[in-house]
Amino acid sequence: MRDMPVARAALAAAAAFAFAMTMPTARAEAPYAFASTPGKLPKDVIPLQYTAHLMPDVAGNVFRGSQTVEIEVLKPTSTIMLNADKLAIESASLTGKGIGKVTLQPMLDEARQTLRFDLANTLAPGKYVLALGFRGQINREGRGLFYVNYKAGGVDKKLIATTMAPTDARRMLPTWDEPSFRARFKLTVDLPGNFQAYSTTPIEAREALDGGMQRLTFGNTPKMPSYLVVLVAGEMERIAAKQDGVEIGIVTTEGKLNAAAFPLAASRDLLRYFNNYFGIPYPLPKLDQIAIPGGFNGAMENWGAVVYNEPTLLYDPKKSPERVKKFTFNINAHELAHQWFGNLVTMAWWDNLWLNEGFATWMAAKATQHFHPEWRPYLDGIAEREYVMNLDARKTTHPIQMRVDTEEQAAAAFDAITYLKGQSFLRMLEAYLGEDNFRKGIRVYMARHQYSNTTSADLWAALEKASGKPVAKLASDWTTQPGFPLISVEQSCVDGKRKVTLSQEQYRLDEPAVEQRLWNVPLQVGTVNGKAWTTLLSGASTSFTQASCEGTLVVDPHSVGYFRIHYDAASFHALAGQAPRLPDSTRLRLLADTWSLVLAGRMQLDGYLDLARSYGTEPRPAVWEALLSHLRTVDSLVRGEPERAQIRRFFIELARPKLAALGWDEKPNETAEDAQLRGMLATSLARAGDPEAIAQGKARFARYLIEPLSVPPSMIDFVTLTAGRYGDAATYEALAARSANAATSEERNRFGRALASSQDPQLAARTLRMLLSPQTPPDLVPAILGGVANEHLDQTWRFAVANRDALLANTDAVGRNALFAGIVASSTDPAHADMMEAYMRKNFGLEAVVEAERAGNGVRIRAAQKARLLPQLRAALP
Numbered sequence: 001m002r003d004m005p006v007a008r009a010a011l012a013a014a015a016a017f018a019f020a021m022t023m024p025t026a027r028a029e030a031p032y033a034f035a036s037t038p039g040k041l042p043k044d045v046i047p048l049q050y051t052a053h054l055m056p057d058v059a060g061n062v063f064r065g066s067q068t069v070e071i072e073v074l075k076p077t078s079t080i081m082l083n084a085d086k087l088a089i090e091s092a093s094l095t096g097k098g099i100g101k102v103t104l105q106p107m108l109d110e111a112r113q114t115l116r117f118d119l120a121n122t123l124a125p126g127k128y129v130l131a132l133g134f135r136g137q138i139n140r141e142g143r144g145l146f147y148v149n150y151k152a153g154g155v156d157k158k159l160i161a162t163t164m165a166p167t168d169a170r171r172m173l174p175t176w177d178e179p180s181f182r183a184r185f186k187l188t189v190d191l192p193g194n195f196q197a198y199s200t201t202p203i204e205a206r207e208a209l210d211g212g213m214q215r216l217t218f219g220n221t222p223k224m225p226s227y228l229v230v231l232v233a234g235e236m237e238r239i240a241a242k243q244d245g246v247e248i249g250i251v252t253t254e255g256k257l258n259a260a261a262f263p264l265a266a267s268r269d270l271l272r273y274f275n276n277y278f279g280i281p282y283p284l285p286k287l288d289q290i291a292i293p294g295g296f297n298g299a300m301e302n303w304g305a306v307v308y309n310e311p312t313l314l315y316d317p318k319k320s321p322e323r324v325k326k327f328t329f330n331i332n333a334h335e336l337a338h339q340w341f342g343n344l345v346t347m348a349w350w351d352n353l354w355l356n357e358g359f360a361t362w363m364a365a366k367a368t369q370h371f372h373p374e375w376r377p378y379l380d381g382i383a384e385r386e387y388v389m390n391l392d393a394r395k396t397t398h399p400i401q402m403r404v405d406t407e408e409q410a411a412a413a414f415d416a417i418t419y420l421k422g423q424s425f426l427r428m429l430e431a432y433l434g435e436d437n438f439r440k441g442i443r444v445y446m447a448r449h450q451y452s453n454t455t456s457a458d459l460w461a462a463l464e465k466a467s468g469k470p471v472a473k474l475a476s477d478w479t480t481q482p483g484f485p486l487i488s489v490e491q492s493c494v495d496g497k498r499k500v501t502l503s504q505e506q507y508r509l510d511e512p513a514v515e516q517r518l519w520n521v522p523l524q525v526g527t528v529n530g531k532a533w534t535t536l537l538s539g540a541s542t543s544f545t546q547a548s549c550e551g552t553l554v555v556d557p558h559s560v561g562y563f564r565i566h567y568d569a570a571s572f573h574a575l576a577g578q579a580p581r582l583p584d585s586t587r588l589r590l591l592a593d594t595w596s597l598v599l600a601g602r603m604q605l606d607g608y609l610d611l612a613r614s615y616g617t618e619p620r621p622a623v624w625e626a627l628l629s630h631l632r633t634v635d636s637l638v639r640g641e642p643e644r645a646q647i648r649r650f651f652i653e654l655a656r657p658k659l660a661a662l663g664w665d666e667k668p669n670e671t672a673e674d675a676q677l678r679g680m681l682a683t684s685l686a687r688a689g690d691p692e693a694i695a696q697g698k699a700r701f702a703r704y705l706i707e708p709l710s711v712p713p714s715m716i717d718f719v720t721l722t723a724g725r726y727g728d729a730a731t732y733e734a735l736a737a738r739s740a741n742a743a744t745s746e747e748r749n750r751f752g753r754a755l756a757s758s759q760d761p762q763l764a765a766r767t768l769r770m771l772l773s774p775q776t777p778p779d780l781v782p783a784i785l786g787g788v789a790n791e792h793l794d795q796t797w798r799f800a801v802a803n804r805d806a807l808l809a810n811t812d813a814v815g816r817n818a819l820f821a822g823i824v825a826s827s828t829d830p831a832h833a834d835m836m837e838a839y840m841r842k843n844f845g846l847e848a849v850v851e852a853e854r855a856g857n858g859v860r861i862r863a864a865q866k867a868r869l870l871p872q873l874r875a876a877l878p
């Protein structure tokens with residue numbers, strides 16, 4: 001759920017609550033067994049078949065429903081317990097052999113989100129039918145059944161949709177709402193006659209009702225977990241094509257099919273690729289990919305009907321930058337991978353969520369590499385790894401596999417560690433086992449566990465069988481321990497032979513770890529552009545000798561390892577001296593590790609800046625992205641200090657020649673990377689105050705207002721962001737009007753980001769007031785608030801405190817707990833951390849306080865980094 005690479009990472013970090021209070025799973029994990037799977041519900045009664053009829057009142061934001069559930073009693077019991085949340089139960093009865101029909105008294109437990117029936121007599125094992133009548137809410141936030149208000153052709157419209165993961169199916173249907181209770185679902189729904197509707201299976205019956213209504217019945221589903229139940233209904237349009245016998249549809253609200261051709265072609269490619277990779281064909285007759293204009297962030301992999309927040313699926317070749325094409329392809333691949341990893345085979349419990357999310361994230365990069373090697377997805381993957389390693393090197397991190405007891409903890413498990421550390425670990429493991437062995441293992445795993453559930457132990461067993469390597473022993477180090485190692489590399493040349501020593505210790509950015517953990521580290525050692533061989537570092541250190549000292553030593557040449565590397569000084573200088581000629585992945589890793597070692601206080605800033613100077617002719621956007629992010633961090637650490645001018649001058653002198661070589665305008669036949677780089681450098685130069693870039697941005701925006709097509713998609717982010725950042729009130733008005741009337745969510749979000757970046761406090765105040773408006777979708781509020789806080793921290797804090805209730809009412813559940821913590825996240829002042837934490841303890845619940853302490857820790861780390869780097873910056877730069 002809520003899958004968003006890149007932006008996803010930031011979102012996950014903002015939304016995640018920590019598990020600081022919970023202990024990691026200590027025991028070795030057992031293979032999946034239903035009876036011993038964690039969860040709240042008793043396992044002596046299981047659902048087999050739900051048959052539900054929903055009657056939404058779309059205008060009134062409520063619904064009524066009735067449902068029968070065929071259940072099987074496995075052991076004698078006098079209690080039936082399932083889940084329900086925010087539902088009123090109007091009727092309940094049980095029928096079956098030997099009991100006739102028994103009327104039941106519903107007992108709802110609001111806190112535990114359960115619905116319980118106590119029977120007068122013990123039920124004998126066997127099959128029964130539970131019949132329920134109920135009603136519930138159609139929500140504004142994206143939980144359970146929700147609505148989205150939007151405009152089409154200037155007319156107000158409304159659609160309804162669902163997002164159930166992890167524990168919100170119980171807000172629409174009383175269900176055994178835990179992932180190991182697989183059952184079939186058959187859904188009937190009454191809707192306005194002009195609505196189209198989508199669910200897991202095709203519509204098999206359609207009946208006209210009085211009052212312009214219609215009754216639609218969907219086919220029965222395979223056995224599946226309740227969190228994959230889906231319904232989307234509204235005035236929708238669809239294009240479709242057949243691939244491998246499956247009908248693939250792209251579904252949008254009116255007038256957007258011009259942006260559907262690319263995702264349709266991509267979906268066809270991806271379905272074919274995954275059918276082949278997994279060795280089991282996609283099992284449903286159709287697959288709908290549905291873009292909705294808001295309501296929730298990211299995308300949700302509902303079986304047979306994936307729902308996307310519009311800008312995560314649609315790509316308009318005339319208007320969208322290349323970055324959107326890459327981004328949507330990646331999310332599309334992620335969600336389609338889930339149709340197998342997650343839907344066909346499901347994690348037993350939320351403590352193994354990474355089996356779904358780490359795997360789908362890893363698979364998306366692999367599929368992208370297959371179809372679009374020119375996008376270099378593995379370089380982007382290094383950037384994602386950097387992001388999560390920065391979180392994983394703090395005392396507030398947690399292991400990939402964590403104990404989950406509550407609904408809040410299940411929701412919190414959807415964080416960067418689960419997605420990105422999971423992905424990075426799988427990439428390292430695949431490199432160690434070999435691509436073919438890895439795939440063989442995955443095929444065994446899929447075939448063995450289809451339509452069922454698993455734990456990590458089941459995956460390790462399949463991979464062990466395929467590879468003959470001790471996967472379980474190695475893997476549990478990475479999934480049950482927090483953090484990761486720093487690999488120190490020392491070498492010497494004696495009698496023409498190179499002696500190499502590798503050692504490991506836990507790597508931390510804040511304070512040394514109390515326990516010194518060790519990992520089984522699979523790694524490759526070789527020479528630049530030469531051969532590499534694989535070794536497993538198991539203890540604290542290992543030494544070996546190479547036959548000659550020729551070539552430049554490099555550890556992890558393909559940059560697949562989830563660890564940091566610290567070379568001895570001579571080895572570092574040998575690599576740094578040839579940085580521009582190193583292979584892409586080596587070059588990016590060298591820069592990223594060096595930067596991290598500066599942040600950790602293990603290297604001096606001047607060493608990093610010397611290295612950065614040699615990246616001025618860098619051709620890859622992903623490497624520039626890393627460089628820009630490092631320098632932006634310095635820039636933000638020294639905000640308000642005179643040293644900011646020095647780091648800005650350094651950056652402008654580094655980036656200007658590259659932009660000059662690219663030119664300000666697109667060239668015929670240039671690569672997509674060059675076009676992307678131009679926009680990226682222009683944006684960063686303008687942000688750093690480069691007068692030429694600011695003037696270019698303003699002039700182009702003025703022309704854009706008259707002639708929108710004058711700005712190509714590759715420059716549209718630069719032009720709107722620069723106008724928003726430096727524009728006057730008239731510019732602000734122009735941006736706000738375009739945001740309000742944007743044809744797509746992608747455009748609306750772009751203008752929204754531009755408004756949030758204004759330097760002018762009065763304009764910032766207007767953006768903040770906008771956050772209280774019902775016209776602002778709740779899923780956008782945290783991002784805009786954080787954007788304004790980046791420029792006007794104190795002003796944003798005062799506003800948020802003064803308008804707390806209205807602001808929280810306009811924010812969805814994902815953003816609510818992290819909202820106030822997010823305001824101070826860019827600060828370097830521990831007083832901000834103290835203020836925020838005190839406020840959260842006074843006004844919020846436990847999960848939000850844990851998140852506050854994590855964010856507060858981040859601020860204190862930044863304060864320490866600032867204190868260390870300021871004098872280094874003064875010494876390093878004139």
Ligand SMILES: [Zn+2]
Pocket residue numbers: 001003301334338356357360
């Ligand atoms: Zn996912």
